[in-house]
Amino acid sequence: MQEKEFFLGSVQRGWRSPWVAGQISIWGVVLVCSFITALMMKFTSLGSSQLPAISYAINALALLLGGFISGRKAGQRGWYYGGLQGLIYAVILVLISFLAYDSPMMINPLVFVICAFFASALGGIFGVNTKK
Template sequence: MSSLSRIFGLRNASPVASGLYWSGIWLAVGAIILSILLAGSSLKESGMLPWVFGVHGFATLAGGFVSAKKSGRRGWYFGMANGLLYSALLLAISFLATDAGWSTAVPILLLVTCLSGAVGGMLGVNAGSAAKTR
C-alpha cells in the first residue's frame, strides 16, 4: 500500500478523513450484501430498516477504528467525530438525492453511528502502534 501512495502521491494526513473513507468502503460492501439478501430471499423492503442500521453501525465502527488507530490518541473522540460526520454526509446525500425529510429514523441513525464510531475508536486507539509502545 505504501508503494501505491508513493507512485500516485496520495497520502491522507487526517485521521477522520481516513475513517470516513473506510466507512464508505464498508457501506458499499454492506449495501451490496443487503441487495443480494433482498433479491435472493423473502425479505421485504419494509423490513430492512434494522439491517440498514446494522450496516451503518458497522461502517462507522470500522471507520472509527481506522481514525483512532491512525491518530493514536483520544479514540472515542475521533470515532465519534467520524460517526457524526458520516451521519451528516449521509443525511446531506439522502436529502439531495431523494429529497428525504426529517423522520424518527434520523435521530436513531445519529445515535447508532456516533456510539458505534466511539466504540470503534476506543478499540482502534488500543490497536495502534502508540498503544504498543506504552
C-alpha cells in the first residue's frame, strides 16, 4: 500500500516528478543529438555506414543522462527510477519500430530492453549519489 502511495505521490508532482523529468531528458537528448548527426551527415563526409554505431551511442548517452536526472530528482532508489526510465523508453521504441515502420530492429528487442534498463539504472545510481 505504501509503495502505491509513493508512486502516485511522485507522479502527481508534475514537471518536478522524476518520471517526467527522466523521459523529457531522454527524448530531448535523442532529438538534439539526432539533429546534430543529421547536420553532420549533410555537411561533412560522415557516411551512413557509421550511423548504427552513432545511434547506439546516442541512445546510451540519453539513457544514462535520463537515469541520472531521474535518480537525482527522486533522491532514493536510483536504480529503480533510472531502470524504469530505460524500460519505458525501450518499449516505446520497440512499439514504434514494430507498429509504425513494420521493420525489425537490428538487434533483438529483448536485448535492447535489457540493455536500456541497465544503462538507465546505472545513470540512476550515479544520480542518487550526487544528491545532497
